[in-house]
Amino acid sequence: MKRFSSLARKKERGEKRGGRSVLYYVLLCLFYLPVLSVLSRAFLGRNAWTALLGLLSSEQTLKVLTFTTKQALLSALFSLLLALPGAYFFGRYDFPGKRLLRSMMIIPFMLPGILVVLGMVVFYGRNGFFNQLLAYLFPGRTVTFTELYGFKGIVLAHVFYNFSFCLRMLGERWERLNPRLEEASLMLGASKFETWFRIILPLLLPTVGYLFTLVFLYSFLGFTVVLVLGGYLYQTFEVLIYIEYNHKLNFDRASMLAGLQLLFLAGVLAVQNWTGRNARRYSGELSYLPPLSLKRHRCRALFFLVYLVATLLFFVLPLLLVSIRSFQQRGQAAGAWTLENYRLLFREEFRFAVGQRLVSVVVTSFLLAVVVALITVLLADLVAKQRRRYRWDRSDLWLQLPTGVSFLTFAFGLINLTGRALPTWVLLIWAQVFLAFPLVYSILRTARRELGEELLEAAQLLGATGRELFWTAEFPLLKRALGSALAYGAALSLGDLSAVLVLGQGKLVTLSVAVYRLIGHYHFPLATALGTVFILLSLILFSLVDAGKLEDHV
Amino acid sequence: MNKDYLQIEVEKNYPGFQLVAEFTVSEGEFFSLVGPSGCGKTTLLRLISGLEQPDRGRIILDGWDVTAVSPADRKIGLVFQDYALFPHLTVAGNIEYGLKVRRLPVEQRRARVEELLALFEIEGLKNRNIQELSGGERQRVALARALAPQPCLLLMDEPFAALDYGIRRRLRRELRELQERLGFTTIFVTHQQEEALSLSARLAVMKNGRIMQIGTAAEVYCNPVHSFVAEFLGDANLIPCEVQSTDAGITITFDEATVFTMPGSKQKPGSYLLMIRPEDVMITDHTPLFTGELVTLEYLGHGYYLEVKTTNGLLLKMVTGKEEQELVKGRWLPLTFRSGAPKLIPIKAQVST
Numbered sequence: 001m002k003r004f005s006s007l008a009r010k011k012e013r014g015e016k017r018g019g020r021s022v023l024y025y026v027l028l029c030l031f032y033l034p035v036l037s038v039l040s041r042a043f044l045g046r047n048a049w050t051a052l053l054g055l056l057s058s059e060q061t062l063k064v065l066t067f068t069t070k071q072a073l074l075s076a077l078f079s080l081l082l083a084l085p086g087a088y089f090f091g092r093y094d095f096p097g098k099r100l101l102r103s104m105m106i107i108p109f110m111l112p113g114i115l116v117v118l119g120m121v122v123f124y125g126r127n128g129f130f131n132q133l134l135a136y137l138f139p140g141r142t143v144t145f146t147e148l149y150g151f152k153g154i155v156l157a158h159v160f161y162n163f164s165f166c167l168r169m170l171g172e173r174w175e176r177l178n179p180r181l182e183e184a185s186l187m188l189g190a191s192k193f194e195t196w197f198r199i200i201l202p203l204l205l206p207t208v209g210y211l212f213t214l215v216f217l218y219s220f221l222g223f224t225v226v227l228v229l230g231g232y233l234y235q236t237f238e239v240l241i242y243i244e245y246n247h248k249l250n251f252d253r254a255s256m257l258a259g260l261q262l263l264f265l266a267g268v269l270a271v272q273n274w275t276g277r278n279a280r281r282y283s284g285e286l287s288y289l290p291p292l293s294l295k296r297h298r299c300r301a302l303f304f305l306v307y308l309v310a311t312l313l314f315f316v317l318p319l320l321l322v323s324i325r326s327f328q329q330r331g332q333a334a335g336a337w338t339l340e341n342y343r344l345l346f347r348e349e350f351r352f353a354v355g356q357r358l359v360s361v362v363v364t365s366f367l368l369a370v371v372v373a374l375i376t377v378l379l380a381d382l383v384a385k386q387r388r389r390y391r392w393d394r395s396d397l398w399l400q401l402p403t404g405v406s407f408l409t410f411a412f413g414l415i416n417l418t419g420r421a422l423p424t425w426v427l428l429i430w431a432q433v434f435l436a437f438p439l440v441y442s443i444l445r446t447a448r449r450e451l452g453e454e455l456l457e458a459a460q461l462l463g464a465t466g467r468e469l470f471w472t473a474e475f476p477l478l479k480r481a482l483g484s485a486l487a488y489g490a491a492l493s494l495g496d497l498s499a500v501l502v503l504g505q506g507k508l509v510t511l512s513v514a515v516y517r518l519i520g521h522y523h524f525p526l527a528t529a530l531g532t533v534f535i536l537l538s539l540i541l542f543s544l545v546d547a548g549k550l551e552d553h554v
Numbered sequence: 555m556n557k558d559y560l561q562i563e564v565e566k567n568y569p570g571f572q573l574v575a576e577f578t579v580s581e582g583e584f585f586s587l588v589g590p591s592g593c594g595k596t597t598l599l600r601l602i603s604g605l606e607q608p609d610r611g612r613i614i615l616d617g618w619d620v621t622a623v624s625p626a627d628r629k630i631g632l633v634f635q636d637y638a639l640f641p642h643l644t645v646a647g648n649i650e651y652g653l654k655v656r657r658l659p660v661e662q663r664r665a666r667v668e669e670l671l672a673l674f675e676i677e678g679l680k681n682r683n684i685q686e687l688s689g690g691e692r693q694r695v696a697l698a699r700a701l702a703p704q705p706c707l708l709l710m711d712e713p714f715a716a717l718d719y720g721i722r723r724r725l726r727r728e729l730r731e732l733q734e735r736l737g738f739t740t741i742f743v744t745h746q747q748e749e750a751l752s753l754s755a756r757l758a759v760m761k762n763g764r765i766m767q768i769g770t771a772a773e774v775y776c777n778p779v780h781s782f783v784a785e786f787l788g789d790a791n792l793i794p795c796e797v798q799s800t801d802a803g804i805t806i807t808f809d810e811a812t813v814f815t816m817p818g819s820k821q822k823p824g825s826y827l828l829m830i831r832p833e834d835v836m837i838t839d840h841t842p843l844f845t846g847e848l849v850t851l852e853y854l855g856h857g858y859y860l861e862v863k864t865t866n867g868l869l870l871k872m873v874t875g876k877e878e879q880e881l882v883k884g885r886w887l888p889l890t891f892r893s894g895a896p897k898l899i900p901i902k903a904q905v906s907t
């Protein structure tokens with residue numbers, strides 16, 4: 001009896017607090033103080049508004065705004081257009097390998113941006129595989145793709161990054177459209193076209209809108225890709241902020257740009273929130289899907305096969321090529337394999353290009369990733385645990401919001417706030433925890449919600465307490481989610497380039513920075529070798545992830 | 555009235571499953587397909603609707619061969635088990651949909667929608683979203699939507715399956731009244747024998763892709779041609795027996811000791827199952843056919859359910875009314891059958907399926 005009443009009392013206390021805690025407010029401060037400091041510098045300083053007006057009317061701002069928006073719109077458009085046919089097959093048919101393909105689709109998500117860039121360069125670069133293929137297919141004619149370093153290349157890389165995730169989300173949404181709806185429409189006398197137009201499209205549209213704003217947001221905030229491929233001609237706000245801050249040391253201008261971007265993104269975030277709510281509205285139950293068979297739907301199955309092969313090539317080849325190239329040497333015949341590039345990783349060449357030795361780069365990256373992942377998971381789990389009894393309301397939104405805040409802005413805000421009073425590594429961990437928190441929190445919150453209070457209460461009633469309760473009930477039940485959360489946290493830390501560049505001041509070199517510098521030095525043999533190591537690391541992290549779950553987290 | 559309004563003769567093959575069906579439905583009839591899940595009744599319904607194509611055979615609706623006609627052009631209404639209401643349209647939007655895609659002028663559409671809303675007494679729900687409706691309300695909207703374009707034939711796939719017992723009974727009665735009033739031809743699929751018996755003029759009992767028996771509710775309930783039909787439509791005692799014909803009628807032998815004569819009946823001699831419903835087994839004061847010990851006694855509220863172990867080793871199921879006061883387990887009961895109630899099912903028929 002005693003135990004019953006103590007449980008009841010605990011519940012009461014929790015409800016009185018409304019589910020918020022000191023930790024929640026501490027996190028809010030840690031997350032939003034740097035952002036606020038950027039905003040205050042941008043909008044509250046002396047002569048801030050005149051400077052702001054000047055900035056707003058300047059040709060450069062307009063150019064950057066136009067480019068950033070345009071590439072983000074096109075990236076979102078092409079990602080969705082390419083994803084649509086695939087989503088149809090994933091949503092309407094069952095076929096062998098579907099689960100595997102679906103879980104593979106989150107790989108680009110875990111892949112460091114700089115690796116995507118490296119893959120793009122190796123594949124679509126002037127001497128890349130794609131151009132060699134073109135030369136082989138059209139001998140004698142000069143058909144080449146030379147626009148990787150430019151607008152098209154940037155959009156291509158952003159599509160690469162976002163397409164598979166669009167396919168997965170849209171496919172999962174499509175799966176939850178009751179196939180009976182189509183049949184009901186047919187039975188009521190509508191043609192196939194009319195059914196598509198009046199029923200399917202309106203029901204998919206909220207999700208399409210949601211994904212569109214999401215890809216727009218990611219591409220708008222694009223940094224790594226644009227930094228490498230954009231050169232001096234093409235800059236997103238993020239890149240411009242970085243250049244103003246890092247190269248020109250123009251802090252005021254950087255904060256004004258960051259402030260402007262935040263205002264603009266607030267609008268986008270509002271749209272995203274609205275479309276997200278709409279997208280969840282019509283979600284139904286999963287129903288039986290007919291197997292896609294070559295015999296029964298010949299044309300469709302063939303089309304899907306071609307589509308699948310083409311997209312797989314589009315995705316897998318660039319990364320595969322990075323690994324293949326790492327075992328080849330310039331000037332040698334294509335069939336000859338060598339480990340020379342890997343040997344070079346340990347030589348002076350590497351230190352010369354990167355600034356530090358390989359061991360220190362790997363150790364730095366690894367330690368940083370582990371620490372960031374652990375801290376993030378710990379904090380997120382504590383919040384999730386406290387909040388598991390309550391519907392997620394507005395206060396949760398504040399913890400989710402960092403997804404939409406530019407990472408560079410945050411890193412910049414940190415410096416602005418602390419004035420470098422804290423050691424670099426503290427700032428970096430702070431920044432990366434902030435980056436990883438929304439996703440990690442979302443995973444753990446969902447896991448705790450699915451876990452259900454009843455299971456833990458049952459364990460308590462059976463006599464488990466304290467540490468025992470954790471090890472016998474909570475931990476085994478949450479193991480997969482915790483693994484996922486740690487892996488995502490580590491992957492985001494490994495993939496981060498902007499915070500390390502801004503906060504590390506060139507002294508802290510992670511794997512991402514190393515690959516970035518190697519590309520900058522056009523040192524591709526080394527870049528591919530290091531890239532391969534990096535890919536392997538990412539794949540190991542991916543294997544820890546519960547890839548069956550994504551829909552709730554993004 | 556057209557007796558052969560709908561003529562069906564189809565075959566459909568799946569890996570490990572074959573559906574063969576042949577029957578006719580007359581105009582204005584309420585016809586049910588009943589059987590356990592997996593018996594092919596929903597597949598048969600989908601063949602009639604045109605959502606599936608038969609491998610062989612044809613479907614003729616009102617003299618028109620619709621076998622190759624697309625579902626959109628068949629003028630057949632279908633109510634799905636989960637209703638499949640369009641979640642992005644209102645109640646009125648759902649009902650109007652079939653009229654809109656058939657390009658009816660706006661005024662006619664509006665009038666028809668109002669008419670149906672009134673018919674189903676859901677005027678108040680007109681502008682509601684589907685998500686805001688209760689199960690019973692959704693059911694009405696689904697029916698109204700299917701009837702709006704005035705289909706030649708209405709198909710219903712277990713439309714009450716998702717509802718509570720009370721509301722299911724009410725809607726069932728309403729559906730029956732509506733069908734009688736408007737006279738639309740209906741094929742109703744269900745796995746519940748009670749629903750099929752109470753609703754339909756005629757019904758077909760299905761098993762493993764075959765139609766076992768077609769007839770009126772009373773026919774299939776009282777005169778099952780197959781032990782499966784007998785057991786599916788309600789509780790039944792099936793007792794193996796031998797039949798001999800005599801000049802006066804037939805004699806039925808359960809074992810050497812128990813002999814039962816049915817004067818005036820005709821039946822080929824041989825091995826049979828004698829089918830007797832529990833409600834037709836009675837406690838008697840006269841010469842009992844069986845005597846047995848009461849081994850199971852369940853109070854049902856309106857009476858009792860009994861199982862009696864007879865002296866010749868049979869376990870007879872029976873139900874009694876409230877009047878039987880002195881039932882105690884272990885009591886010996888003299889039993890007989892209600893006259894005319896026992897039916898004989900040839901054993902050979904069991905082997906063939």
